Amino acid sequence: MLVLEDSGSETMALWSAQRPLESCRTPAHDSLLFLLLSFKWVLLSRAQTADTGQGVMTPRLQRTSQDLSWQRSEPSIILPRALQVTETTLESGQNHLNLPAEKACPSGKETHVVDENLAFYEEWELEACVDGALLTEQMDRVNAIPFTYQQLDIFKHKLDEFYPQGYPESLIQHLNYFFLEVTPHDIHKWNVTSLETVKSLLKVSKGRKMDAQVAALIARYLVGGGQLDKATLDTLASFHPTYLCFLSPEQLRSVQQDVVWTARPQDLDSCHPPQMNILYSKARIAFQNMSGSEYFARIKPFLGGASTEDLRALVPQNISMDIATFKTLRKEVLLPLTIAEVQKLLGPNLVELKVEEGNSPVRDWIFRQRQDDLDSLGLGLHGGIPNGYLVLDLNFREALSGGPHLLGPGPVLTAILTLLLALILN
Numbered sequence: 001m002l003v004l005e006d007s008g009s010e011t012m013a014l015w016s017a018q019r020p021l022e023s024c025r026t027p028a029h030d031s032l033l034f035l036l037l038s039f040k041w042v043l044l045s046r047a048q049t050a051d052t053g054q055g056v057m058t059p060r061l062q063r064t065s066q067d068l069s070w071q072r073s074e075p076s077i078i079l080p081r082a083l084q085v086t087e088t089t090l091e092s093g094q095n096h097l098n099l100p101a102e103k104a105c106p107s108g109k110e111t112h113v114v115d116e117n118l119a120f121y122e123e124w125e126l127e128a129c130v131d132g133a134l135l136t137e138q139m140d141r142v143n144a145i146p147f148t149y150q151q152l153d154i155f156k157h158k159l160d161e162f163y164p165q166g167y168p169e170s171l172i173q174h175l176n177y178f179f180l181e182v183t184p185h186d187i188h189k190w191n192v193t194s195l196e197t198v199k200s201l202l203k204v205s206k207g208r209k210m211d212a213q214v215a216a217l218i219a220r221y222l223v224g225g226g227q228l229d230k231a232t233l234d235t236l237a238s239f240h241p242t243y244l245c246f247l248s249p250e251q252l253r254s255v256q257q258d259v260v261w262t263a264r265p266q267d268l269d270s271c272h273p274p275q276m277n278i279l280y281s282k283a284r285i286a287f288q289n290m291s292g293s294e295y296f297a298r299i300k301p302f303l304g305g306a307s308t309e310d311l312r313a314l315v316p317q318n319i320s321m322d323i324a325t326f327k328t329l330r331k332e333v334l335l336p337l338t339i340a341e342v343q344k345l346l347g348p349n350l351v352e353l354k355v356e357e358g359n360s361p362v363r364d365w366i367f368r369q370r371q372d373d374l375d376s377l378g379l380g381l382h383g384g385i386p387n388g389y390l391v392l393d394l395n396f397r398e399a400l401s402g403g404p405h406l407l408g409p410g411p412v413l414t415a416i417l418t419l420l421l422a423l424i425l426n
Ligand SMILES: *[C@@H]1O[C@H](CO)[C@@H](O)[C@H](O)[C@H]1NC(C)=O
Pocket: 070, 073, 165, 166, 167, 168, 169, 189, 190, 191
């Protein structure tokens, strides 16, 4: 996409912006994300100005500038989309290289209906004689005739060529079994506003390995403002819950309790704190009958939604929390824990604190402790409050140490420094 062809430092800013979005579970990350988003807006409008200012554009640039205008209407998902658009550009570039030279449709083979005869066409003949408009119009017949996988692949390719910006909703409504041909990547280009369409595609997907496609479909529907009803949420329960983080807290509340039994840690990676809170409550109820270590093994992926009290309840259970899990705890939840509590919570894994000494949230927790007390652990932890000192503004200190990504591009750093300065002067 155009922005990526811009100067190197701006490109870096976009890529590093990707990370906070996926892992933003703290307010500090949220505000950083906000800054980066604002920065991205500047870039986008700059990119557009550049487009209109230049007389000559390559087809690739024209295409990406259309993609940009499409993005603008959906600011809430602007970053993930930016990545997808880049992938599209790369992939379609490859497609062009792999395609054989276009051949004309042999005379007598021209077709205006999708019928059984097509099943006997050579692949190159299908490629030459069938077009996206015909397939769109007669998608019902495509699904009714037993085409081979290779033939369906060609149809898919013809449709992708015909709709480089994504299939129109009128076609999506009639996709039926052809939905099994599409990738999550394709789906992320779609607009899906009809719950009936979602339901029909879920029905087709049931019992097939379509979890990623289903997650993408649900994401597109929700991004467009769609509401899921109880029946649909129940249907969703039969898919692997890769879609959880796309659901709003309200929708998560209505999701069946069982979902916490099948959710894997990576399914929760991009969930925000309000979503984690709800998933954690569900998990706590679902696993309540389990004992100490068994319970901990189950509840582990959900602990990002736990409160300080929940963690304190785990302290006497000798669970020996691993440091990877400890890192997923929310900073504000972790900060009030005492050294003795953390020592008991981590058990033999306490030594791992040293490795994480420089990273949030361990770093933030260390800042809160007295250095003397840290020294008593004998781990060589640094960064505590020196003996006899009183640190007045911990938040300010934490903001200053806000991670390496702040030191990237000039404008962002300037914006942050300006903000800090404004705070100090007030
Ligand atoms: C999706 O909707 C937007 C806004 O209405 C529109 O600009 C875009 O072309 C639509 N995309 C597809 C694939 O229909």
